[in-house]
Amino acid sequence: MLSDQIKKIVLAYSGGLDTSIILKWLQETYDCEVVTFTADLGQGEELEPARQKAEILGIKEIFIEDLREEFVRDYVFPMFRANAIYEGIYLLGTSIARPLISKRQVEIAAATGADAVCHGATGKGNDQVRFELSYYALNPDIKVVAPWREWDLNSREKLIAYAEQNQIPVPTDKRGEAPFSVDANLLHTSSEGKVLEDPAMPCPDYVYQRTIAPEDAPDIPTEITIGFKAGDAVSINGEYMSPATLLEKLNVLGGANGIGRLDLVENRFVGMKSRGVYETPGGTILLAAHRGIESITLDRGAAHLKDDLMPRYAELIYNGFWFSPEREMLQAAIDASQTHVTGEVTLKLYKGSVDVITRQSPYSLYSEAHVTFEEDAVYDQKDAEGFIRLNALRLKLLARRNG
Structure with a gap:
């Protein structure tokens, strides 16, 4: 992309080493204004240092936003109404975060007069596709800068040398070979690369961040009751909570009981297989609970049709088509099925497992009079x-x- 075509760029900026290098590289390569946007999606990191680093690099327009409630309410919960899992097991924690980040970048670009957006995804992964499909769906005229497809900083050594040359602080654990890369939000953590690249080698224990090992979990089961209204979780043990607060509470409960670990070799949209280690403690509980309440409130035909549609819906999210008409059509059908998905589900959490033990609803289709053996x-x-x-x-x- 010709640098003289771009006047102002909105960068998705975490404040970490890679995006700090990208920020400096954009200033040098495109000689234009850069706006930074940092989203708090519940990754559990202090975000104020991102502002300080951006200021050091001369950035005048800095956006740091708490999007946790919007993330869970408008993205995670609609996805869970569909019981969406990719390739039979993956709960799409990274995939579902990209549309919201992209949306805010495009909105900030419009508000600040920027004509381009930039992400830090590599040219080998899915995220570049997810970001850019979302950008173009929301603004077909936006310009996109993807440094990993343009620069020659194609190794960790070159990145660190560039950082040191430009006085960009390099964390101690990022010198030399990083053990693995991590992406996190309120729904999950994703770890990939380095020590995880060989699927024949077991995942080291230190990779896990949100969950204890199931064998180390308490010997006494934890019972919880989740309340639902129109397909969305609204309460835990009778206490009503906001979407983000509820998911955060489920993360704590799941993590303490060793729930939600996944070591997966998946098929990337770009064509290669990759190994990822995921932790989705709250989401794993939520999926079991949602299917539990649907089991008594959904008609057989509706339930089976939802299961038929789910793989297609999940693949759309995984591949980056959140803002596509087909995803929106499927969402409308899924949401229509959730009108009476209201009630309570009690679950037992024990050493990595989640079991539904009771379910009840004022809209239950279960008839004891019909099913009895008496x-x-x-x-x-x-x-x-x-x-x-x-x-x-x-x-x-x-x-x-x-x-």
């Missing part, structure tokens, strides 16, 4: 004979033809 007056078992005959008809015809 004598009843509402179901004539003889009706099943005709039901079976009709369903068997085509099978009998096939068997006679093929016999």
